[in-house]
Amino acid sequence: MTQPPQARNVLGTVHTAIAVSDLTHQLGFWQEVLGFTLTGTAEIGGPLPEAETGVPGLRSRIAMLTRDGQTVELYQPLAPDDRRTYRPTPADIGSWHLAFRVADLDDLIRTSAPWGWQLRGRVAVVEEGPGPVGARLAYLHNADGTILEFVQLPTPR
Secondary structure, three states: OOOOOOHHHOOOOOOEEEEOOOHHHHHHHHHHOOOOEEEEEEEEEOHHHHHHHOOOOOEEEEEEEEEOOEEEEEEEEEEOOOOOOOOOOOOOOOOOOEEEEOOOHHHHHHHHHHHOOEEOOOOEEOOOOOOOOOOEEEEEEOOOOOEEEEEEOOOOO
């Protein structure tokens, strides 16, 4: 199948960025529970982030993490003062989530709780396609409004 010319311009994903209220706390969760490796931190502000985002006075602490070819940028906005916390539900337009495949969903839920991550609904099991039948799924969320999905694929017979 051939891609339309405009789609050939996109070469791949660079990173997923998530705004957090406490960078230090979230770094602990992403490293200790999710197994990401910290590749660098910085405080950014000034003309470049202001020009890119269109937010005058934007200043943030950022951290870059990687795992299995996936890069996540966690950033804690420090300025401007009029920033808000966005806590959408999965049904709200503009909401998003990042999904991870896990070996033991129950253990992941248990080890995430001390970091402030809670089960959003309940663990669900895929009973028919198009998803993998027998897969166990769970949405976890934290006080910042971030939603992560965890998927435990069925064991092959």
